[in-house]
Amino acid sequence: MSNLQCPVNRSRAPPSRLKPPTKLESPTAAPCASALLQPPRARDENRAPANGASAPAPPTSPANPVTAQVVSEARTRSSQLSSFMQETQRRMEEQERRLQSMIRHQQQQMASGPVAASRNGSSGTVAAELEALHAMITSQKHLIDTLQLEKAQVSNALQAERLSKQMLDNEVTQRKARWEQAEQRLLELERQLAEERARARGPTEEEVARQRALERDCAELEQALAAERHQHQKTMEENEAEVRRARRLAEDEADARLRQATRMLQDGVEEARRSAETAHAQLAQAETRATQLRAQLTEHEAAAARSRQAIEQLEADCQRLQRQTDDLRAALQREQDERGRVESERDAARADATQLRASCTSMQNALAAVQAEKAALESSVGTHQRRVQEHAGEIDELRAQIKRQLRSIAEMEDQAREDERARRELHNLVQELKGNIRVFCRIRPLLDVERATTPENLFQPVARSRGRGLEVYAPTEDGAAGAGKSRPGGGGGGECPAALLPPTHAAVSSNAERPRWAFQFDRVFDAASTQSDVFEEISQLVQSALDGYKVCIFAYGQTGSGKTHTMLGGADDPGMIPRSVQQVFEHAARLAEQGWQFTFHAVFLEIYNEHIRDLLAKDAGTASAAPDGGDSAGNSGTRYVIKTDPQTGTTFVSDLRLVPVRTPADLQRLLASSARHRATASTLMNERSSRSHSVFRLYIRGDNTEQQQHTYGLLNLIDLAGSERLARSHSQGDRLRETQHINRSLSALGDVIAALANRDKHVPFRNSKLTHLLQDSLGGDSKTLMFVNISPSTESFPETLCSLRFAAKVNACEIGTAQRTQRISFREG
Ligand SMILES: Nc1ncnc2c1ncn2[C@@H]1O[C@H](COP(=O)(O)OP(=O)(O)OP(=O)(O)O)[C@@H](O)[C@H]1O
Structure with missing residues (x-):
């Protein structure tokens, strides 16, 4: 009984685990999301004020600092957005894993134990809840996909902004070059003017006129330079306004999308949490019912086991009696077989004994004959051995002689062949000579x-x-x-x-x-x-x-x-x-x-x-x-x-x-x-x-x-x-x-x-x-x-x-x- 009750407690996961993380409940609680929603503060601080009266300071960086800042902020926001997305996805996955493990656990419990059949009534509800949970997970996945799509769109907008910034940078560089040329020219004129002034301590009229003309030129140049500066300043301001506008648009759009995505995410999570809680409540009810059913079943099973035990005892007695009867019958059969076998063996042994007696007699006769023959052979072998020993030397000598003769025959044959060949050659020679x-x-x-x-x-x-x-x-x-x-x-x-x-x-x-x-x-x-x-x-x-x-x-x-x-x-x-x-x-x-x-x-x-x-x-x-x-x-x-x-x-x-x-x-x-x-x-x-x-x-x-x-x-x-x-x-x-x-x-x-x-x-x-x-x-x-x-x-x-x-x-x-x-x-x- 205790075994059947335990899984109820184990399967009941703490309700807090089914809730989405608290950080996501409020958008302000997520620092990354809030950072994305706040407008960038450093933008206006870094903006250099246009001062047409004073000499323009050369740019501190080769690119337009405003545009560069906009781009860097956009990059920062983009990376924050992607990390926020990753974090959201990770949490969703974690939640999905938890839900799946709960589902598995629930399925195991339903499948285990003899009460599985009795749960058919509540299993339909649980399955429906599980399906709802699956649907919720699917919708959250869908939400994540949508967010990722939006992220891609934001990066495309950033890319476009980067391109327009590049163009602005080019224009700024050109204006700066023109500005530097004008400054050079102004410095040159000032230098000439100083020289002229130094030389004109006692200026002639002509020189004075020339000096005045020069001063007029200087004044005109300064005016032109001021106009140029003014024009440049205006263009810069226009550019910056343009950049601000583009950035504002991009930021607004991104913020709106993000807000919408976050809202959808929160809704989905909330809905999933609600569904999970409902499922849990139903599951708890089903388990309570299952526990009751298990208890009843255990009682029934105990009664059935007792009955079975009694029947088994009776059957064992019956079998024991049957075995004793079989053993007695087999013992009787064995006795009869043994008796028949012993009788036939006795008859065979009698016949064998008669045959053995006859063969023993004939073998005794044969043995006597063989012994006689053996004695004769032994004496003959002795005689032969003696003769072989007597003739051994003679045989060796004959063998050596045969070998010598064979060798000399072979030599003679070789010689004969050689003679024949020589004869033929000589014969041919004689014939040719003749x-x-x-x-x-x-x-x-x-x-x-x-x-x-x-x-x-x-x-x-x-x-x-x-x-x-x-x-x-x-x-x-x-x-x-x-x-x-x-x-x-x-x-x-x-x-x-x-x-x-x-x-x-x-x-x-x-x-x-x-x-x-x-x-x-x-x-x-x-x-x-x-x-x-x-x-x-x-x-x-x-x-x-x-x-x-x-x-x-x-x-x-x-x-x-x-x-x-x-x-x-x-x-x-x-x-x-x-x-x-x-x-x-x-x-x-x-x-x-x-x-x-x-x-x-x-x-x-x-x-x-x-x-x-x-x-x-x-x-x-x-x-x-x-x-x-x-x-x-x-x-x-x-x-x-x-x-x-x-x-x-x-x-x-x-x-x-x-x-x-x-x-x-x-x-x-x-x-x-x-x-x-x-x-x-x-x-x-x-x-x-x-x-x-x-x-x-x-x-x-x-x-x-x-x-x-x-x-x-x-x-x-x-x-x-x-x-x-x-x-x-x-x-x-x-x-x-x-x-x-x-x-x-x-x-x-x-x-x-x-x-x-x-x-x-x-x-x-x-x-x-x-x-x-x-x-x-x-x-x-x-x-x-x-x-x-x-x-x-x-x-x-x-x-x-x-x-x-x-x-x-x-x-x-x-x-x-x-x-x-x-x-x-x-x-x-
Ligand atoms: N040395 C031999 N051993 C066995 N058979 C032989 C021999 N010489 C000749 N013959 C046989 O004798 C027969 C006549 O021989 P062959 O045809 O060679 O004669 P031949 O002189 O060429 O005749 P012809 O001038 O008419 O052509 C043939 O059947 C051949 O096989």
Whole structure:
């Protein structure tokens, strides 16, 4: 009860706190406001009296003192007005805060306690009072805003007054300057007059007249000065009157507004106070009523609490009895469960015991066995340990031996590799010194279709020849069909008669009647050799193209013997042309570190029926026959002519498309597009037989600006058309003409090589387009390598023998500095 009564006293704020401050009740009580309402006293006291008789005193301050004073008073009043406004606002805010705190307090009291509901009747009134208070606060705020507006207007009037004062100051300054000039002039005249007087102690008449004239002038000047002074004084008085009037007006206006604002403020405050008092009275009534209601409620609550206590006691008894019943039931259930569990455990334990007994027996048996085994193993381990200890020294020794041997094997392998490299270098050196055209023989593997007719290996590289010797055995009588006819001794093919086979080469077969031939080349690659094996052998030659040599590598052989495979290869097993370009690029990159920059340009052409076609031309299409003896023409009508540069002796074909090659990938693209353009036709010998000579030329220019060196290399990679015997290929019509052209140009190639080897004065380069084009690359200062590709099949045996013989003769040629030992003719037979 006491708790509920206390807030009534606390919430009742002293009535005096709701009253506005006493200072505001009377305008005279507020010193700042009264100061504003009083007229300024110092105004008249500071006003300087105009005295026209005496000499005017110069102004004490640069500005008009009256105007300055007016301005300073106006400033003082303005600041007093703003401080009064601030003070009023502060008080209003304070009052508002107090009222709000009272309202909050009242709201809390109304919300707290169980009597809140019973207050609904009086809360409406209180809310209305609160709203009235809010309205009053709002109106007071509005009043403050109005006062602030008026203050702004007063400051604007003061600003205007300041401007007019500025103008007056300017005028005063000008008049003062004029006044000072007049005074100067007067002083000057007085001085002159004094001088004249001093001089005229005995004045002549003339001087007297002059003096009088001067005195007249002085008098006139003094009169003018007095008039000026009078005028000035009048103006000053007018100005001051004007200023007084303006100030009076401004002050009156400000005073009136201030009085009005103060009145409104006082009214508002008074009204707010009255409203607050009414609200307080109502609030006090409401609280008294609330106190009574609270007392009643407390009594009711005490009675209700007693009843509740009795009910709770009864409920607690009921629950206790219920719990006891539940406990008894649960205990009974547990007993039953426990009994069931114990019975099932007993059954399980009986079963387990039986099982354990059985497993115990078996484990005892197993343990006995394991123990026996362990004893045996222990004895065996002991034996082994003894033996290991016995042989430990021996094992270490063997290990050391193995290590030593491995080391020496590695050293020997290194040495072998080094020897091989030295051998190759020496071999190349010897070859270069000899100036020979080098010849590599490559035997292709048997194709699936050939296996049935070629049961044995007819071509066997000679084991002890360091990969240079080749033995060829004639097929047996019962070999493949036609083998007998192909026997070289039996006068086989028309283009390659058996007479070509020199008796010196007919081997003395120790164990058979079969003829055997032995050949010697710079290198013989058997059917198992890979493209990489072959390229390794020619890589140094290719590299010399970068050093500025003309290098010519061509593949010669019967159709289907593997020339295209060797030179071009496939996408996954590239041949010599792609590998050469790849190596050239790699080596060029290494040389770039030494300051070399290389540029590469390629041409790719084919000679088909003595007719040149640009395989890289944009309009390159299928081959078309050209008139015999005419120059070659492309599809667009371009005529390709083989020319010789008179300065460098280089042979080239006019109007070919020279394509820059910047990466090996560029070359791949060129080869792919040119492959599509190559003239191919189906013959009986090879399904996709190349019927033309294809010539890939890579021009290599190297520049080393630091060393001021330049190199011009040329790499010719040529896939010759396949040679074939007319009788055997059964060619007819166009194919017959193609075969004739091919054989003729190959024969011309043989003639050129022979003439070079014989050092003939005339070398018949121009007998074919092929030899004409290669004129500069087959000459003495170029490096030439010929692949003779051979097919291992029995059917191809006569042609193969012809190819080998041709290659053997080329191999015997010495072009360059070495002396020739015998004349060689490729037209033999
Ligand atoms: N070293 C080799 N390994 C595997 N296959 C080869 C080898 N040499 C040639 N061949 C295969 O033999 C067939 C004929 O080879 P290729 O076309 O290169 O002969 P070619 O001498 O260029 O014929 P042609 O003169 O008619 O153009 C091709 O199927 C080729 O894949």
